[in-house]
Amino acid sequence: MPYNCVVLVKQVPDTKQISGKVMKDDGTVNRAALPAIFNPEDLNALELALQIKDKFGGTVTAVTMGLPTAAEVLRQSLFRGADDAVLITDRRCAASDTLATSYILSCAVKTLKYDIVLCGRQAIDGDTAQVGPQLAEKLGIPQISYVENLSDLKDNRLTVRRSIGNGHQIVRCKLPVLLTVLDTANEPRVNAAKHMMKHKKALTPIEIQQKARAELPDADEAAVAAKAQEITESLSKTHSVVKQWNLDDIKADLTWCGVSGSPTKVNRIQSVVLAAKEIRDVEPTEQGITDLIHELIQDNTIA
Amino acid sequence: MANFYSDNYDIQFLLKHMDIGRLAELNEEGFKFAKDFDYAPATPQEAVDNYAMVLNAMGELCGDFIAPRAEAVDRTGNILNEDGSVTRPQGVVESMEKLSQAEVMGITLPHRFGGLNFPNTIYSMTIEIVSRADASLMNLFGLQGIAETINFFASEEIKQEYLHDFADGKVTGAMVLTEPDAGSDLQACKLRAYQDDKENWYLHGVKRFITNGCGEVLLVLSRSEPDRKGGLGLSLFVCEPGPKVHIRRLEDKLGIHGSPTCEIFFDHTPCRLIGERKRGLAPYVASLMNGARIGIAGQSLGISEAAYQVARDYAASRKQFGVAIEKLPAVRDMLINMKIDIEASRALLYETGRVVDMELGLTKLMDNPPEDKAEAKALKAETRKYKRLASLLTPMSKYYCSEVCNAVTYDGIQVLGGSGFMRDYASERFARDARITTIYEGTSQLQVVAAVRGVCNGTAEKYLADLAARAYDPALENELKLLSQGTAKMLEAMAYIKEINEKYMDLYGRQLVDIAIDLIIGYLFCDQASTQVDMQVPVSGDTGHADGKTVSMKSRKAKVAKRFITRNAAKIKALTEEICAGDQSTFSEYECLVGPIVPQ
Numbered sequence: 001m002p003y004n005c006v007v008l009v010k011q012v013p014d015t016k017q018i019s020g021k022v023m024k025d026d027g028t029v030n031r032a033a034l035p036a037i038f039n040p041e042d043l044n045a046l047e048l049a050l051q052i053k054d055k056f057g058g059t060v061t062a063v064t065m066g067l068p069t070a071a072e073v074l075r076q077s078l079f080r081g082a083d084d085a086v087l088i089t090d091r092r093c094a095a096s097d098t099l100a101t102s103y104i105l106s107c108a109v110k111t112l113k114y115d116i117v118l119c120g121r122q123a124i125d126g127d128t129a130q131v132g133p134q135l136a137e138k139l140g141i142p143q144i145s146y147v148e149n150l151s152d153l154k155d156n157r158l159t160v161r162r163s164i165g166n167g168h169q170i171v172r173c174k175l176p177v178l179l180t181v182l183d184t185a186n187e188p189r190v191n192a193a194k195h196m197m198k199h200k201k202a203l204t205p206i207e208i209q210q211k212a213r214a215e216l217p218d219a220d221e222a223a224v225a226a227k228a229q230e231i232t233e234s235l236s237k238t239h240s241v242v243k244q245w246n247l248d249d250i251k252a253d254l255t256w257c258g259v260s261g262s263p264t265k266v267n268r269i270q271s272v273v274l275a276a277k278e279i280r281d282v283e284p285t286e287q288g289i290t291d292l293i294h295e296l297i298q299d300n301t302i303a
Numbered sequence: 304m305a306n307f308y309s310d311n312y313d314i315q316f317l318l319k320h321m322d323i324g325r326l327a328e329l330n331e332e333g334f335k336f337a338k339d340f341d342y343a344p345a346t347p348q349e350a351v352d353n354y355a356m357v358l359n360a361m362g363e364l365c366g367d368f369i370a371p372r373a374e375a376v377d378r379t380g381n382i383l384n385e386d387g388s389v390t391r392p393q394g395v396v397e398s399m400e401k402l403s404q405a406e407v408m409g410i411t412l413p414h415r416f417g418g419l420n421f422p423n424t425i426y427s428m429t430i431e432i433v434s435r436a437d438a439s440l441m442n443l444f445g446l447q448g449i450a451e452t453i454n455f456f457a458s459e460e461i462k463q464e465y466l467h468d469f470a471d472g473k474v475t476g477a478m479v480l481t482e483p484d485a486g487s488d489l490q491a492c493k494l495r496a497y498q499d500d501k502e503n504w505y506l507h508g509v510k511r512f513i514t515n516g517c518g519e520v521l522l523v524l525s526r527s528e529p530d531r532k533g534g535l536g537l538s539l540f541v542c543e544p545g546p547k548v549h550i551r552r553l554e555d556k557l558g559i560h561g562s563p564t565c566e567i568f569f570d571h572t573p574c575r576l577i578g579e580r581k582r583g584l585a586p587y588v589a590s591l592m593n594g595a596r597i598g599i600a601g602q603s604l605g606i607s608e609a610a611y612q613v614a615r616d617y618a619a620s621r622k623q624f625g626v627a628i629e630k631l632p633a634v635r636d637m638l639i640n641m642k643i644d645i646e647a648s649r650a651l652l653y654e655t656g657r658v659v660d661m662e663l664g665l666t667k668l669m670d671n672p673p674e675d676k677a678e679a680k681a682l683k684a685e686t687r688k689y690k691r692l693a694s695l696l697t698p699m700s701k702y703y704c705s706e707v708c709n710a711v712t713y714d715g716i717q718v719l720g721g722s723g724f725m726r727d728y729a730s731e732r733f734a735r736d737a738r739i740t741t742i743y744e745g746t747s748q749l750q751v752v753a754a755v756r757g758v759c760n761g762t763a764e765k766y767l768a769d770l771a772a773r774a775y776d777p778a779l780e781n782e783l784k785l786l787s788q789g790t791a792k793m794l795e796a797m798a799y800i801k802e803i804n805e806k807y808m809d810l811y812g813r814q815l816v817d818i819a820i821d822l823i824i825g826y827l828f829c830d831q832a833s834t835q836v837d838m839q840v841p842v843s844g845d846t847g848h849a850d851g852k853t854v855s856m857k858s859r860k861a862k863v864a865k866r867f868i869t870r871n872a873a874k875i876k877a878l879t880e881e882i883c884a885g886d887q888s889t890f891s892e893y894e895c896l897v898g899p900i901v902p903q
Contacts (some may be wrong), residue, residue, distance in 0.1 A: 054404075081404075187368060191360040193406040193419055197342035197353045238341045 002058035003115040003153070003175070005049035008105060008135070009042040009062050009077060011070040012125040027271030029125075038073045041120030043188040045181040048150060049118050050081045050189065056153065058115070059083045063108055065093060065101060068206045074242050078199040079191035086112075087204050090246040092258050098126070100261035102134035107250040109139060116158070117178040121146060129180070136178035144171050145180040202240035208232055305370065307432045308362025311608070312840040313646055314428055316856050317653050318358070319836045323351050326422040326657060329664025340414040354425045357407065361429055364405055365436035369398045370609075373437035373561075377732050381517075381563035383553045389517035395561050398440055402433075403472025408444070411451055416462065417470035418450075423594075423663070424656030427601040431649075434605025435612075438736035439561030441602045442514050448594035449476030449522055453541070456578040456587050461541060465520055474519035478591060479567065481512045487749055489584060490534045494525040494569065504540060504576055506569040509551075514743075516565025517550050519543060522591070523574065524583050534584035542574035558735035593693075595744045596701040597659065600652045603708035603740040607648065610715035610733040611641045617719050617728075619847025628718075629847060637718055641711045643863055648704040650827040651820065655696040662689035692766055695757030696823075702750035703820050705740035712737040754819075755812035759797055763819045764790075770826035776833040778861060782868045786825045789875045793818045796882040803885075810889055814878045821871040828864035832857060 013034035022033040049060045062077035064070050065088040074085035088108050096104065109117060117139065122129035129145075136143030144162055151170070152159035159172045163182060203211065205228075212227035219227075235241045247257055255261060282288045296302045308314060324347030328334065337345035344350035372394030379392040402408055410426045412418025426447070434441040450469035453462055468474040485491040494508035506525055510516070520543065527538035542548065547570050554564040578587060618629035618638055628634045665686040672679040712734040716723035723730040741747045757763060767790050775783060796815055800808045808815075834857050844850025888896065 050404075187401075189401060189404040190364040190368075191356070192404060193357045193360065194342045194417075195406070196356050196360065197344070197419075200352065200356060 001056060001154075003052055003056055004058050004113045005052055005060045005116045005118060006109055006112050006114040007042070007046045007049045007060060007062050007077070007082070008109075008117070008119045008132070009046065009064045009073050010039045010120075010123050011036050011064065011066055011073045012039045012123050013037075015124045023271070023273075025271070027269040031125075036069065036072065038076050039120055039123045039125075041122065041181060041183050042073075043120070044183050044185050045118040045120045045179070046077055046080060046082065047186045047188040048147075048179070048181050049116070051186070052116065052150070052153065053081070061086065061112055061114075063088065063105065063112075065089070065104055065108075068204065071204045071207060071242055074204075075199065075202050076191070078202055078240075078242075079196040080189055081192050081195050084243070085202075086243040086245060088245050088247075088250065089204075089206070090257075092247050092254060095259045095262060096257060097262035097264035098128050098130040098134060099263060100257050102131050102138055103256045103261060104247065104250070104252055105131070105135050106138035107247075107252040108245060109135070111250060115156075115175045117141070117176070119178065119180045121180045121182050132178060132180035139176075139178065141176045141178055142173050143178040143180070144173060147179045147181045148185050198238050199240050201235060201238075202242055203231070203235060204242040204244045205232070206244060208235070208241070305366030306359065306362040307365045307370075307435050308358045310366070311362070311432075312838070312856065313649055314358070314431070315355075316831075316834075316836065316838055316840075317649065318351070318355060318428070319838065320831060320834045321424070321653060321657060323354065323422070323424065324348065326424060326660045326664065327351060327354075329667070330420060330422045330660065332667060336414050336420065343414050343420065353419075354421060357419070357421075358425070358428055358432065360405055361407060361432050364401055365432050368401055369394075369433065369436035369440060372398060373440075374729065374732070376437060376439060376561040378560075380560040381553055383550060387550050389550060389553065389563050389565070391563070392561055394437075395440060395443070398437065399443060399472065399475075402444060406470075408447065408472035409450065409466070409470025410447060412447070412454060412466055412470050416454070416466035418466070422656070422660040423597065424653055424660055427597060427652055427656045430598055430601030431605040431608065431652075434602040435609045436605075437561060438602055438606045438609075438733070439559040441598070441605065442559060442562035443475050443518075445595075445598040445602060446476050446478070446515060446518070448591055448598060449478060449520065451594060452522060452539075452587060452591045453520075453577065455590065456539070456582075457541070458578075461575060461577070465541075469520070475515055476520040476522065477513055477515045477518040477565075478588075478595065479510050479513050479516065479521050479523040480588060482508075482510055486512075487746060489524065489588065490532075490537075492524055492526055492537055492584075494523065495529070496523075496525040496527040496538060496540055496574070497529075504574050506540060506542060506572045506574050509566065509568050511552075511566040512554065512743075513565045513567055514562055516567045517544065517563055521548070521567075522577065523569070524588055527576075527580055527583070531581075535581050537583035537588075538580045539577040539583040539587045540574040541577055542569075542572050545572075547572040556739075558732070558738055592744060593659075593697050596697050596750070597652070597655060599740055599744045600648070600655070600700040600704035603704040603737070604645065604648050604652060606733050606737050606740070607641070607645045607704075607708045607711040610712040610730060610737075611638075611645055613728060613730050613733070614638060614641065614715045614718035615847070617722070619843075621719075621722075627847065634718060637714050639866070641714055643867055644707045644711060646863060647824045647828070647867060648700075648707045650831065651696070651703055651824055652700045654823075654827055655693070655700040658689055658692045658696055662686065662693045665689060691757070691762045695754060695762045695766065698745070698750035698753035698757075699816065699820050699823070701745065702741075702747050702754060702816065703824075705737075706747060708737045708740050709734075748813075751812045751816050752809060754816045755808060758793075758815055758819045759800065759808060763823075764794065764797075767793075767819075767822055767826070770823065770830075773826075773830060774833065775829050776857075776861070779829050779832060779864065782825070782829055782864050785868050785872045786822055786829070789818070789822050789825070789872060792875050792879040793822060796879045799883045799885075806890070807887070810887070811882045814882050818875050818878050821867075821875060825864065825868045825871065828860060828867055832860040832864045834860070 013031045014037045022030050024030050053060050060082045061084040062074055062082045063086045068089050071087055078085055119132035133143055146163040147160045148163050149161040156175045161168050161170055208228050208231050212224045282292050327347050327350030334345050336343035344353055376392040376394040382390040409418035410421045414420050430445050433444045496506055498504055523540045526536050528536035549568040550565045551568050552566040619627050621628050715730045719730050838856040839853040840856050841849040842852050842854050
């Protein structure tokens with residue numbers, strides 16, 4: 001029987017590329033200086049959803065909350081085989097902590113049909129691993145975190161193996177359920193040719209507006225609106241208009257969103273600067289190693 | 304994070320430099336499919352964007368997923384089980400699944416069967432990228448020609464039955480041609496095809512050396528007309544594995560271990576006829592083999608590229624006599640030659656792809672010829688021209704790319720010295736995988752037999768004249784002069800050969816074909832060096848790695864052209880002298896020179 005999967009994805013700065021150049025003086029990261037990528041474990045969650053669809057049928061819907069530029073991860077999801085994509089973007093989301101984020105996402109997911117909600121275990125920017133579990137709480141559905149493997153899915157029940165660090169548990173659960181997926185669960189597929197060819201121009205309404213404006217730089221609002229309408233109609237033919245919702249669309253209670261919905265307070269940020277000096281080659285010989293040890297003893301690195 | 308497309312500037316350059324949009328237009332038949340298929344392109348630019356996107360995704364898959372599995376695939380190989388089933392290496396199973404998910408198992412198939420309808424030129428690029436990751440996997444990925452053959456020649460019913468599954472990667476195929484006594488000489492096929500009184504067809508007999516004979520769709524060449532000897536007694540059939548198909552043996556091979564090579568016994572196996580009787584060898588299998596030859600050329604190119612990359616890396620990091628070995632003249636010379644020979648192979652192969660695509664596209668146009676008589680006549684003449692050119696360039700590409708592959712992979716080991724001989728590095732695997740490329744789908748010797756006829760019948764001369772008439776950058780004056788002198792030498796050698804006889808032509812075929820190929824590639828390099836495409840590519844820094852400095856591809860290609868053409872000018876003179884020396888001792892002195900077999 002077919003299952004409907006909703007996958008929560010996030011665009012994150014590529015923290016592997018962090019160097020001194022992208023750190024601000026206050027010890028926070030200048031996100032703009034880092035390339036934005038698909039959060040790696042969210043790709044594992046998407047892959048698991050696509051495998052479920054390949055095997056049992058159903059749909060995969062990718063949802064993200066973020067800036068308008070986060071549409072890129074939704075396009076990537078469509079390229080890999082997602083049927084639908086939703087961008088939740090609203091200035092009033094700014095400064096949301098995990099509690100507010102999971103609340104906003106829950107409002108969006110509630111408007112979708114789902115049997116299984118999938119999230120990556122954690123995002124590489126915040127590394128909290130909280131949003132998935134909090135989302136399950138707010139949806140009022142069971143959650144299985146740290147999923148390594150889906151071993152069975154039938155009669156509205158699934159069986160998964162979840163990691164418990166030094167071992168694993170086999171867990172069986174009735175649907176609907178929320179899973180958070182580990183990077184060891186699978187190796188994500190690359191973009192699928194036909195999906196990519198079909199959706200290569202996919203845009204959100206904001207992007208359509210920007211494109212219309214760019215094509216008609218000197219035109220009046222009405223002409224731009226007409227152009228945007230034209231682009232929308234053309235993209236609709238290939239199902240390539242990415243859904244875009246704001247907090248009103250998902251009927252979110254604003255007191256639970258953004259700053260007012262975020263109890264997390266940052267107490268202090270410590271800026272740790274690792275200053276590497278020049279690199280030296282040490283000859284892999286008896287003499288080379290003896291010299292190195294002497295030097296390390298002398299500067300008290302080793303006693 | 305390796306990507307075998309985005310790290311390969313030559314492929315990216317050629318995708319921009321060649322007029323791929325024109326091929327797309329022919330292939331998409333004026334972009335008429337866009338209205339029925341949501342993923343079909345509507346403009347040349349959109350088509351080229353599609354090609355680049357798919358190549359990029361494949362580059363990522365091949366670099367990150369397939370290549371890391373190749374060593375284990377080589378070590379494990381395929382296993383023939385007692386029940387006659389074949390267990391493929393884990394890496395092959397996983398890679399095939401990923402290729403299917405990437406929707407690239409029906410690259411040239413029409414949209415209506417779920418294929419991508421890409422030109423052959425792009426298909427060659429994908430074969431190169433896959434083969435660089437794992438040469439043996441190409442023998443599964445690169446068997447898409449089987450689906451193509453079904454598409455060209457089979458009934459609509461058979462097409463509908465198989466082609467969707469091919470495009471979805473649910474089935475793989477095999478070209479079941481070779482027999483114990485019919486290898487290069489397929490006209491000698493004996494496997495019997497017969498009908499029962501209800502006109503159902505059956506196959507009976509043995510085939511061997513069948514690549515992927517354990518696949519799900521078998522195209523079998525067999526003798527349907529028992530009283531007719533030679534090719535005209537042969538028809539092509541399709542059948543599926545089952546209790547009447549027995550895999551009797553898997554060959555124990557030097558290389559391409561991931562690809563199972565099967566001996567198959569057909570035990571009164573039910574089958575269906577493809578197309579018409581007696582047309583099995585020509586045109587069906589001939590067409591299939593032409594595609595397969597271009598496939599092997601792409602496979603060769605991919606293996607060469609893989610071998611070069613390992614050697615390049617090693618030469619920069621290995622220190623002897625106090626310096627990286629790439630500072631030593633002999634080593635750096637080997638590396639440059641490997642790199643240029645690879646680019647030469649690519650230039651020739653992609654040009655062949657372009658010509659084949661033009662031929663196929665124009666042939667399709669001929670189905671609805673223009674009403675204007677002069678236009679129709681011109682179209683017919685152009686189609687014929689490309690057909691002749693395709694039959695010259697196809698064997699040339701197969702021959703050249705596979706010979707270069709063997710030379711490059713051997714030098715790849717040489718650059719690594721003792722380490723290259725050890726299994727710690729992939730270089731030895733590349734050399735083993737390379738060895739089959741000059742053998743299967745027609746040996747180098749047979750490719751030369753085909754190509755030399757194209758040289759001697761004037762096709763090469765006309766083509767070289769066309770190439771010489773193109774507009775080139777004035778800076779290439781010297782190179783063009785050398786090419787024109789080389790062409791004169793080729794004509795001199797041809798005239799000398801024609802004075803003697805056909806046997807003499809075959810005796811010196813290789814030399815003559817070598818001359819023609821060097822000239823053609825020389826012009827193709829000049830064409831690349833006259834490109835309108837502005838593209839900066841990195842040069843090597845002091846440590847061998849990129850250090851941010853770049854050079855324009857146009858000026859780089861001018862340097863490639865200069866070196867290639869200058870060095871080959873001397874070779875062309877020598878080859879011409881050899882041909883015109885008239886030595887026929889091969890015929891007259893064989894018995895004396897080789898001596899008798901020593902009793903064992």
